[in-house]
Amino acid sequence: MRESATQLREQRLQTLFDDCQQHVLAQIIGPFGLSTAMFQDKTGGNVTTAHNFAQGTTATDDDQARYARFRQSADEFDRASYAASTTDWQRKRDSAAQSGVDGYTGKPLSEDFDLDHVIPLKAVATDPRAHLALGEVKDGAASVDKIKTLLNDDANLVGTDASLNRSKSDKDAQEWARANKAGQDDKTNAEHYEVDPKRMDEAYRTASDKINATIDTSLLKKQTGELLTTGLDQAARMAVRQALGLLLTELVNGLFNEFKVLIKRGVEAGKTLFQEIRERLGRVIQTVAAKLPDAMGQLLGGGVSGFMSNLLTFLINSFITTAKRIVTALREVLLGLYRAFKLIAMRPAHMTPREAMQAALKILATVVATTVGVLLEESVSAFMLTIPLLKPFADVVSPVLVGIVSGLLSAYLAYQIDSAFDRQARDEKLLDELMADAQRRSGFAEELRALCDASLRNVEQYAQAMQGYADIGAAYGQAGQTSALTLASLEHTNAQTREQVRRSHEGVASIEHRQQQIDAFLNHL
Structure with missing residues (x-):
């Protein structure tokens, strides 16, 4: 169990390092890259409210x-x-x-x-x-x-x-x-x-x-x-940004990974450097092409979030005036909420409800990190303008710098969410084991109780048998006394009978003697 937990932590750390690269590139290319180029957010939004x-x-x-x-x-x-x-x-x-x-x-x-x-x-x-x-x-x-x-x-x-x-x-x-x-x-x-x-x-x-x-x-x-015009424009721009962002992120990641392997392993034997680079570029292009269906899927989410953010900004500005950074943040928040809601409401077949919830929370964590970054970008840019060496590059460097920090924060939050779900899974597994053990103990206790009940019934039956034996013993005692009396009576009767037989023999002998005397007398005559 300890070994598997250690392996899981190492796996999570490796995932964290990989996610850092993914999130940093996605943030630099998306909210802090393409958005800056494609959107001119204004204080108060795109439609003037009263x-x-x-x-x-x-x-x-x-x-x-x-x-x-x-x-x-x-x-x-x-x-x-x-x-x-x-x-x-x-x-x-x-x-x-x-x-x-x-x-x-x-x-x-x-x-x-x-x-x-x-x-x-x-x-x-x-x-x-x-x-x-x-x-x-x-x-x-x-x-x-x-x-x-x-x-x-x-x-x-x-x-x-x-x-x-x-x-x-x-x-x-x-x-x-x-x-x-x-x-x-x-x-x-x-x-x-x-x-x-x-x-x-x-x-x-x-x-x-x-x-x-x-x-x-x-x-x-x-x-x-104006809402329809600007909303459709925002929807189109956001849809394109999402699709381009996904493809560009995949392209940069692919190039980075392929050339990292090339530098680490060198050129394969029998190939020239040009051939090696061409093959690796071909693999990257294939990977990017495989993402085209996903990019098309991003169009809808980007379009909906772009239109709804424009409408929501208008509604908010009917009561309070929002800064242009708030307008940008609203667009990113609505995009994240749409993606998280879609993931939970229309869960992919390969995901369990728990996995969908985990993925949705990671999306929301990215939204939080991006929103914080968007709100801080202007402050970072203003700070850099105070440094003479960085002042000429403030507008270029600040989005990249904030994008890197936001990406790292997004990856860290995602790591913490995964860790929390892992701990919860382990706790649930331990709880299941405890519940199973409790059920086994309950079964053993039930069997023990049944055995005790059977033993008590045996003791009760034994007591009843002992009482029966006692009753039989008493009956045997009475029968013994009766037998003794009967034996004494029989012995007395036997003695009387023997005496009577003796007397009968004596009488028969006397009769026979007399008969002999008669016979002798008769013969004498």
Whole structure:
């Protein structure tokens, strides 16, 4: 048992050394190699969310132009930029005059009336969501024409008394109605201007629904299109990265192993160095070609993880802004989770559930190591920039250095997982042996108990037999006494019989004597 455990440890150490080479190459080629070349991850992700836009974090140049226009309106609001043209405004005013009813009070509309924006121009003009959803970019500059059209829609305009409109100004209609009239603490604006609450609420709801629905629909359409475009792009890039990463890792490993053997053993007798190299390269190419089916299989996993990471990044950035390293880490995490889940849910036929779980844990360990490496890469690069000799090479060396460390950490974690499963297997084997021994002991105890029961039954039967023997002895004793009495009686009877026989003989003799005397007498006569 000790010898097998030692052999297993040596085997695990050799596996660790081999895995170190595999993991280091995979990390340098994959997350820290091809990803750097193929992906340009950005803070906030590939699609601008409303949360990020409000903070100035944008994914595209067009969104940056929209943000610049939003800041311009927020910093110095220009009402004229959002007001309707004179001709259009007069047409809308004439339409309100034809109704003849004040939109807020319900009274007849006076000749001195104004058209009021129920939702003020400034409220929407300084709303980042409106600029993100409706801003149109032309020649690098964002236009607010769509926002202007929405604000001056009939649903947001109400004809009302001029003095009421000037009092309301750019205030929210409902807040203005609840506020006290300037200089009159005993009356609200609604009471002073005799506003009909139902009319004002209805006008406010109609305007809000129109503006919010337009902004929400436009934003949904914009972000959905961008999510599909960027998601498919990420899926394609990630699929290619996975396939290329697998083939390149196999190629580099094959070249490394073949030339290591070549250096160790030298050129085979009868061959030239060129022939030896050509044969070894041929074997490497065959090995890489044999991995093509596996590379094709990697396409799906890479594509799914690329698309889902793009979507997940968008969802997260709807609430918090993620750094670009987080975006990279999310892609690697989702890829690892997909591979681990696939391994467990669709377990290969040659694997037991235990082996599938072990392999899945090793994948997750690699995900952890890669994620740590991705998050530390920028710090390592920044540190190297502080060293004059390394500064020119920081961008090139830091991914390789972090890839090596991540690969070594991945291999070590995989080794620890294998060791833990081995210990668990040994513990389970020992437990099985203990359980088998316990079962054997239980069987022995059961047999011993049965033997004891049989012995007790024998003792009980022996006791019953002894009691029977005692009863028989007593019966024999009584029979002996009876026999003794019978013998005495028989002896007495025998004595009497002998006496009687003696007397009978004497009587017969006396009779015979008498008969002789008679015969003699008779003969004498």
